[in-house]
Amino acid sequence: MPLALVLSSSVLLAGCGLLPGGDESRTVTVWLMQGSASKEFVDRFTEQFEKDHGDIDLDIRVQEWNGIATKVKKALKDESADGPDVIEVGNTQVAQYVDEGGLYDLTLESARDLGMDDWLPGLAEPGRYDGAQYGIPWYAANRVVIYNKDLFEKAGITRPPRTREEWLADTQKLNSGGSQGIYLAGQDWYTLAGFIWDEGGDLAKETKEDSGDWRGSLHSAAALRGMDFYQRLQALGRGPRGADEQHPEQAGVFAKGDVAQIIAVPGAARAIEEKNPGLKGKLGYFPIPGKKAGEPGAVFTGGSDFVVPEASDDHKGAVAVIQALAGKKWQTDLARTMNYVPNKAKLASAVSGEEGAAAMAVGAANGRATPNSPRWAAVEADNPIKGYMTAVLMGGDAAAEARKASARITRQLGVGGGGI
Structure with missing residues (x-):
């Protein structure tokens, strides 16, 4: 990290x-x-x-x-x-x-x-x-978007998207001829965190500075907007809704040659090219787009x-x-x-x-970075964010599922009662 x-x-x-x-x-x-x-x-x-x-x-x-x-x-x-x-x-x-x-x-x-x-x-x-x-x-x-230059060219996309909305539109165009516009697993919570931060939300908030009292905040209006964008983007590919980016390992999926984009650290390109040498020289990279042109997305x-x-x-x-x-x-x-x-x-x-x-x-x-609580490792060890994401992608009510996940995070961060 x-x-x-x-x-x-x-x-x-x-x-x-x-x-x-x-x-x-x-x-x-x-x-x-x-x-x-x-x-x-x-x-x-x-x-x-x-x-x-x-x-x-x-x-x-x-x-x-x-x-x-x-x-x-x-x-x-x-x-x-x-x-x-x-x-x-x-x-x-x-x-x-x-x-x-x-x-x-x-x-x-x-x-x-x-x-x-x-x-x-x-x-x-x-x-x-x-x-x-x-x-x-x-x-x-940090993560960037790794893309297949050949598939972008076939779709008539001449430059990387500059905003989130352009990203959605381009990804829709890339869903043609059997290609998958993006491979985004349903439980890629690090990527979700960036969308939440872009909206002004967070995974958890300290009730006041240096208080040590942390509470889950996935149910905030800003965090819910971040989840909504994730849901829209994830729907433009065939990534599994009930697994993270390691199951299956997304570099292997991308290496098959019919996926236009993944979100990963640039080092993943080495694994992709080892699995499919035919992609050497055909991989491009761009920062995760933000809400406005010229402002990269939070990562x-x-x-x-x-x-x-x-x-x-x-x-x-x-x-x-x-x-x-x-x-x-x-x-x-x-x-x-x-x-x-x-x-x-x-x-x-x-x-x-x-x-x-x-x-x-x-x-x-x-x-x-993730919330600066000394107990954050407990959240990652039994991560309620992943389950929340899957529940929403499978059709669950986002606000209700977010409140459940926030309550679990609050308990894991050591606040008695699990209230939010």
């Missing part, structure tokens, strides 16, 4: 203490997640960082995503010298780790001095909790933030590593190496030469 960090030399020396008085070398241990950065990137960064910081040796350890939450929680309570000083975590995981204790407050070192006002909101907001910044944005990824932003354990014995060294990795030089390098979205919209030009990543960067500027 979200920074050109500018510090004057005086702030760097006095505020972050990156040049201690002694010459003794120390080791900063960094946990990066598998797949986040190539070995070549890690080697380049390590060599340059150690050259720039002669008193710091880097120990970068790659971690598996499977079971990482348990491992991170243990590390946050480990006060031994062996523990990590910097940890890469999923952007939506930060609130949970803060709530359970053990994260270092990076507000003074990271916030305004490190350019927080320019961070992508889908990365910055989940890293903020109770007014403090615990997570520093590293990179983002769920996945990606990573950096956090620092309170138990680390080298907070200053940890901040130095984050400063470098989240700064312009290494943000640009990472984006070009991995086709990710940099952590600031102003750095999006780094991926301008990659059509899929460039479309992703446009959408990321209007990115959001």
Whole structure:
């Protein structure tokens, strides 16, 4: 599953203490997640960082995503010298780790001095909790529309749609000659979330700032408008109403060659082309359209933030590593190496030469994250949004089904009684 960090030399020396008085070398241990950065990137960064910081040796350890939450929680309570000083975590995981204790407050070192006002909101907001910044944005990824250029040409569509209404009209045109205008599974709730945000709604709302009292809000008028658009779009294809985008895996469906569009991260194109080499060079990308031309639709932003354990014995060294990795030089390098979205919209030009990543960067500027409750993982584990979507697509009353789902979300987020 979200920074050109500018510090004057005086702030760097006095505020972050990156040049201690002694010459003794120390080791900063960094946990990066598998797949986040190539070995070549890690080697380049390590060599340059150690050259720039002669008193710091880097120990970068790659971690598996499977079971990482348990491992991170243990590390946050480990006060031994062996523990990590910097940890890469999923952007939506930060609130949970803060709530359970053990994260270092990076507000003074990271916030305004490190350019927080320019961070992508889908990365910055989940890293903020109770007014403090615990997570520093590293990179983002989000969904775009992947389309079959040949099918668009056959339908007489010469450019991607600019608005939602154009998108619906084009998708209707694409439903011809046996082709499917769009493959959209009935339970693709991340895509639904974007439509809800576009309408001014949300999946859940905190009753007042920093209260910790969250309530499901799928039944709001704005959220219902988002569901209505989802229903109209989904009806223009033959996606299953009772399954998500992984069942069956939508890249495989698209690879058959008779589907004009899917909503996915650009990386799905690799799987499509592996399944059907005949589609190489025939895939295009565009940001999910918004309600108005020139305004991309809201999207769920996945990606990573950096956090620092309170138990680390080298907070200053940890901040130095984050400063470098989240700064312009290494943000640009990472984006070009991995086709990710940099952590600031102003750095999006780094991926301008990659059509899929460039479309992703446009959408990321209007990115959001799931509700910043430490208990949101419980909602995803037994997700009432999926059941709500299927019920509506199968003909159920949207308002009634939304109220049921909102009540379940409220209970899952820990509010007694489940009222909405």
